[in-house]
Each structure stands twice: as structure tokens, then as C-alpha cells.
Amino acid sequence: MDCCQWYSALLLLPLLALPSCQGGRILVFPVDGSHWVNMNILLRELHSKGHEITVLRSSNSWYIKEQATHYNSLTISAPDASPVGQDFFTQFLNRTLDIQMRDRSLLTFLALQREVSVLLTKIHRMASQTLVTIFEDPQIIKRLQGFDVVLTDPTIAEGLVMAHRLKLPVVLNVRWTTSGEGHFAIAPSPLSYIPMTGTRFSDRMTFTQRLLNVIIYGLSLYSERFIISAQYDDLCARYCDSGTDIRTLLQSADIWLMRVDFVFEFPRPTMPNVVYMGGFQCQPAKPLAPELEKFMESSGEHGVIVMSLGTLVQSLPREVTAKIASAFAQLPQKIIWRYIGERPQNLGNNTLLVEWLPQNDLLGHPKTRAFVAHGGTNGVYEAIYHGVPVVGLPLLFDQFDNLLRLEVRGAAKVLDFATMSSADYLQALKQVLEKPSYRRNMKKLSTLHHDRPMEPMQSALFWIEYVMGNRGAAHLRTEAYKMPWYSYHSLDVIAVLLAALLVFIITGIGVFRFLCCMVCKRRKTKRE
């Protein structure tokens, strides 16, 4: 081989490194509902890069279609109806709102929490049972051979157990795991400045907040171990290597594609195998339908407010919609409101009600001045992507925490949905529209979000292909999780050091007392 040949060989190295990433075979174990929306966007891109995708879905799936142009599906028959679907969420939301607006007693709140816990147990037990069905069906197991990688969302642990069983590398599309926010499962997370999800604390906590944060962490550890992880214990004992549980399966994943960006999330420790792809689903705005474009343009210099509370909210209490409509009617702006249900009687002429709206394209429109949102992750990232300040009406789950992250950066005003008056809402809208700092701060976040070496989607694709090409990414993953917990935290070492210190002190005191006695004796002898 002469020099030139050799130089070409060197240039080819990165390509040689990816023998199977050209037309790789990807097995996808998604989570249903809004999680699927994100996963599906990723799958479309993977398909367009020539990879063959097989999606495992349940026969009673809520969002995941059996037929699609960009993936094959493998349907597992489920005996029961799914415990979580549109009806469940609508009902759950209504009850939560009811508690917030009327019955604010601790007992009712605890009853709701208890229900959530029962539901989680049910979901994870069903997931576990589904896997037994799969593992015991030779036909399905046969169809699961020959893949290069498992791509899964670890909010439910099915994909992790499956990958372990099939001895395949794993890429996670993750924000939540079975044990809460993703980072807690993989990176050291000092509780002094990392707030637990649901606490509505920022990264600067008072002493009381830090105390609560630690207590809530303790409760979440308990819940993870005895409510969630326990549902998989039998499964792991039966089908996995000994010593395997959900925690070790999680920590042995090759690459974590984290749906996080640090213009949004508070900075915190991370690991070499965590890749940030927050906002990967965002796109430049496409032109609007002519009618909608006409409406936008008709707003003149005042511009438009876009309001959507996400796909889960089907209808709101009439008293709430009346407050919102009344506030909107007093503004010079035009409003596009994604709204399902009875038309509020006090609706202004400036407000257009729609059953569905092209949210991303509207947020990217130059006439858009503010976004009234519930704080779901997708909407928050779209707002950041397009630099539109937010009026937040959080309802459920992580929405409070999501909006808090925008609020502390001065890019959103957040209201208490249950207690706000029409005047509060109007004032919040006016503040966000008129005070330049909200827009300026959101534009700054947007600028930072766009200023990166690589688009988050490209980064996600690169690392999925990397794992396929290199059959994993073991060198980026610490294997410290295989240590016993007391060794990992050096508690055994500390115990030995403390024991040594104790022996040293006791010996010291002993020697000192002995010397004192000697001196005393000698003095006594002298005196005598």
C-alpha cells in the first residue's frame, strides 16, 4: 500500500466504523400517548436514512398505528383495555381541576395520589405480563431476531428487559425513567441544587425547600423500589442474568438521547453517554393555510396571541372559559384559541376558536406575540425555538416545573389556573405583551438554543447509527453501578477510616492517661 492509498484508508476510517449503520435494523419499544408523538418524529428521520424499523405495539394501542409507511409493526395482543387513554386523562384532569378549584383538602389530594400509585402499579404489571407473553411465544421471538439495536423510551421498562434478553445494544429516547427524571438514574444529582420533579422548586432553594427536596427524594426512592421496580422483579429473575433489575438495566443502556436542552433545564451533572436532543422535534415554520394567514395579517401592529392547552384537555369548566374569553375580549390583539366545547357567551370578536391548530407554524409566524400554554414539553420547546414569550396555565404532571424554568429566566408569566380571576389573566397577558423583557429573554433563550455545533435531530441520528456501527458504546458508560451501593458511595471506606480514627483516639487517650498516672505516681513517691 503506498502513501496515497494509505491516506485514503485513513479518511475512510469513520465510514468503516459504521458497517451496519447503513440500512441498520432497529427494534423500537415505544411508550404510548404523547411520548409516541416524539418517538415517531425520530422514526421518520431514521427511515428516511434507510434504516428498517420494527415497532412493537399493543393491540389496544392508543396512538401507535398498525399501518405506517415508515415502519413495520409487530402487534402483541392485549387482553384488557389499556388503563390509560384519552378518557382516562380527561377524567383525571377534571378531577385534579376539581380538587384545585373546590375541594383543596389534603385527604382528597392524598386519595388522588394513591390512585396514581395504583395506576402506575397496574401499568408496570401489565408491561411485565406483556413481556412474558412475548418471551413465551416462539413465533414472536423468532421475528425479534437479527436487529442491530433496541430504541426505547424507558418510562416503561419493557424495552430494557427485551434488549437484555436479545443481547442487543440499547439507545434510550428519554426524559423520564421508571425512577423519575432521567438524570437521577444515571448521573450524580446533588439534592442541594437539583429540585425533584413536582416540587416546583428552582435550582436555588431555601433551607426548607432543600429539606423537602431530600424527603421527597426518599419517598420517590421508596416508590421506585417497592411500587414500580417490584413489578418487574419476577420477570428479571426468570429471564435475565442474576443480579439484574430495572436500575441496572437502565444504567447499562449505551446511549441516552435526553429530550433536554440547557436553555430550558437547570445545569446539572451528566455522563459521557448522555446526548442532549431537547427540541429535536422543532421545525422552521411552514406557510399557513390562506384563511389562517389572512387572520394573522388582519391583526395589524398588535399581532396575535396563540392559545392551546395541549391534546389531553378536551373541555374546561365553563367558569374558567368565561374568565379567559372575557380577558381576551379586552385586548387589541387577535387570538387563536384551540378550543373544544360550548362557545363562551362573552367571546370577543377578536378571538378565533379552532378545534386544531398548526401550533409550530403559528408560533413561528412573525405576527405571533405571545403563547398561552399549559407547559407540555413539546409546546415549551416550540416556544423557545421560535422565541415566543409564554403565559403559563399549568394543569398536571411536569407542566408546573416546565413553566417554572421559563419563569425564572423571565420568559414566562405563570398563573394558578384554579384561583386566577379574569383580571389576573388579563394583567398577565398585558405584562407579557407590553413589558419588553419577556420577549427579549425568550429571544435570548431562542438564540442560545439555535447556537449549537449540530442540530439536535442530527445528533440523535448520529448516535443511534454510532451504537449500531460500533455494537454499543461501552467505553462511554461507567460500570460503577455493578458495585454494591455502600461501596459506590465509599461508605465501607469511610467506616474503616472512622474506626481507625476511633482506635487512634482511644489509644491516644489510653496512653495519655497512662502517662498521667505515671507522673502522679512518681510525684506521690517523691512526696512520700
Next chain:
Amino acid sequence: MDCCQWYSALLLLPLLALPSCQGGRILVFPVDGSHWVNMNILLRELHSKGHEITVLRSSNSWYIKEQATHYNSLTISAPDASPVGQDFFTQFLNRTLDIQMRDRSLLTFLALQREVSVLLTKIHRMASQTLVTIFEDPQIIKRLQGFDVVLTDPTIAEGLVMAHRLKLPVVLNVRWTTSGEGHFAIAPSPLSYIPMTGTRFSDRMTFTQRLLNVIIYGLSLYSERFIISAQYDDLCARYCDSGTDIRTLLQSADIWLMRVDFVFEFPRPTMPNVVYMGGFQCQPAKPLAPELEKFMESSGEHGVIVMSLGTLVQSLPREVTAKIASAFAQLPQKIIWRYIGERPQNLGNNTLLVEWLPQNDLLGHPKTRAFVAHGGTNGVYEAIYHGVPVVGLPLLFDQFDNLLRLEVRGAAKVLDFATMSSADYLQALKQVLEKPSYRRNMKKLSTLHHDRPMEPMQSALFWIEYVMGNRGAAHLRTEAYKMPWYSYHSLDVIAVLLAALLVFIITGIGVFRFLCCMVCKRRKTKRE
């Protein structure tokens, strides 16, 4: 603004985000010696991108030239000769080798350590004095105005104090800080699987190793606080905001360009503002000079061994060179040996001695079969870049740890320079040449090293321009370091929780005893 205009504006966003990165002004505070070699490569690239670079150098600088085409220099007059230069290192190396080969007593070793500690104190005190000279000279201070960023190597803390004084954002070109390996100063570093530098432990430690690791960490904390950081205390008190010390200055740096790659370093926690650029200095091999090329080709199928022990080693003890020469003479390979000093009498015809060699181009030559190296970072990364297996002869500092990282991955065989015989050396060479696993493992590391979304140099340039364009990177940096240490580690929270538990237990016991007494009394009364 119509739609099209607006779309263009969106596309321009990333450019708008970097107003000052086009032709930015960079103030560089480098560290002399081998650290400068790396920094200089980065500066050349920054200059070629149109940035104006000013390098602060001492009048007695060892490596940093006053005149260069790619930077302006600002020379600070130094009264004394530099305490570290070629002479110092040659002398230091000879004494270390002497200890290793002859006087292996603990006392001599401790005496050498003491000397190192005195030397470190001297270096940091001088650095501190230099800064006072600068801060008290209005002429120099005037010339330090108008920069966009400070780029510095934090092995010595001058650049950090300077940046704080000038209120400029900071980018670190870093592997070491004043407190040891870079990660220890910024990311949580569990001592159960992260070995301290100099321990020669891997990431899988025995209990005794973990115990020693914790003790050595304690000693290093002491040394950092009372030997090194203390030299800057007066300076910080005089010229910085209150509460500022070297630790807080380090942790407030915007971006850490870490000269680390995880094909080399063990995986460990990191932070969002750490960017990995390990191997950024490596280049594809350039054609060799005709004479050298002829020598390489003359090696036939057996190929060539390249040997270099770095720039610091000027001469080796005669007994050592004789062992090496004798082993080389017994091999069918040709050898290129970077060698200064008296020609060994038993040198074989197959061995070419040179005073300098184009190391990168030789390692990248297809005839090269093995690399005999001392384990300096540059050489190790070049070996990885070109996929050449290593026979390691570590001499000083981090070289033992560097080579260990290749050894545990099966890509190097490491020898004890002081005690090895000629036969040991020959056997090690034969193993690395003949056992295919060494070459295969090194090629695997090389493949992984090349398989990345972005070249490390490009990544470094991007983030320097990012910091200039966005006037820092505060959103990627946790400010938890501003908390008191006991709050950061939640010790105050733990104390309160333990106290509460104690009160609970004591109350419980009290209530239990009270109830027992009541029952006893009642029984007594009944009986009576």
C-alpha cells in the same frame, strides 16, 4: 415583514447570535513548557479564523516566543530566572530515575515529594507576584482592555484572576487545574471508581485501593488548599470580589475545553459546560522526507518500531540504553529511535538514531508496527489517532496513569523502566508486535476516536466563538459552588433530619415508658 423575509431572519439567527466572534479579540494566558505546545496549535487555528490574539508571556519564558505571525505578545518582565526549564526537568528526571533504580527508600522518595511541593509553592507565588506587577502597571492594564474572552490553561491560576479582574468570560484549555485532574474541580467525582492521578489504579479498584484513593484525595485537598490556593489568597483579597478564591474562579469558568477523550480516559461524571477535545492536536500524517521514507520502505514486511521518550528526556543512564539497544538488535524490524547522547556500543544495524523525529508522520506511516513511548499525553493521543500499539516506559508525572489506560484496554504493554532487563524489554516488544490483540485493540480505540459528530479541533473553535458571541455560557454552568460546602453536600439537611429522628425516637421511648408506668400503676392499684 413578509413570510419570506421572516424565514430568512430565522436562518440568520445563529449568525446574529455571534456578533463578536467574527474577528474576536482573544487574550491568552498560557502555561509554559509542553502545555504551550498544545495551546499554540489552538491559537494558530483561531488566528486562521480571523481572530486577533494577544499572548501574555514572561520575559524569561521557556517555550513562548515573543515574535510570532499568529499572535501579538505582551511581555511581563520577570525578575528571577524561571524555576522550571529544560535544566530543571533534566535534573529532576535524573534524580527520579536514580531513586527508582538505586535508592528506593521511602525517605528519599518523601524528600523528593517535599521538593516538588516547595517548587509548586514557588511557581504559584511567582504567578501571584506577576499578577500584582500587571495590576499595578496602568500601561499594561490599558493594553488589556477591549478583549472578548480570556483563554487560559488553569494549571496556573493567573488567567482566572485576570479574567475576573477584567470582567471577561473565560474558556479553559484544560487537563489539570491547581487541584489536580480537571474533572475533580468541576464535576462530582465518586472516589469509588475514579482513581486519583498518580495512584496507577484503574476504574475497578480493590477495597485497599479504594481506601488509599480516599486518603490520597484527602492529602490532595490539603495540598490544594494550604500549599497552592493559599499563594493566591492575598491577591484575591486585594483585587477580586469578596468570597473569591481559586476554587470559585475555576468553577465560574464558562467553558472547559477538556483535553480528554473517553477512548482514553475512564468514563466519569461530567458537566454541561465541559467540551471534550482530546486529540485535537492530531493530524493526518504528512509524507516523510525522502531519506526517512527510504528507511521505512527498507523494513519490508517486518515494518518499523518508532521510539521516543518525549522532549524532556535529554539523556538516559548508559546501562538503560545498553539494554534497549541490545533488545532492538535482536529484532527483524527496523527501528527509529529519538536519541540524544553517546551512541550505545551494542547498537544493531537495524536501528537508526535521530535527534528529532516527525513523530506524528511516522506514527501515521503504514510501515509502523509499534511505538515505544514514555506516555506523555501528546504521544498517547497520536498513537490512538493512528492506531499504533504501544510499549510503555513511563518515567514521571501522569505518564504511568496514561499508559495504564491503554494497558487495561489491551492496547499497550507497560514496563518498569527502573527494573526491567533487556530480556523483559525484548519480550514486551515481541508480544506487542506478534500478538494480534494489541494491534486490534488499538485499531478499535482509533476507530472509536475518529467516529464522532465533529472533529475535536472544530468543536474547540466552535465553543470559543460561542463564548465570545454570547458573552459567556452562564446557562451551562451550575452556580452551586456559591453555596457553603455543608449546604452543597446537604449536611445541614441531614443533621436536621437526624435530629428530628432522634427527637422522634426519644419521644417514642418516653411515651412508651410513660404508658408502661401507667399500666404498672393501674395493676398495682388493682392488686391493692
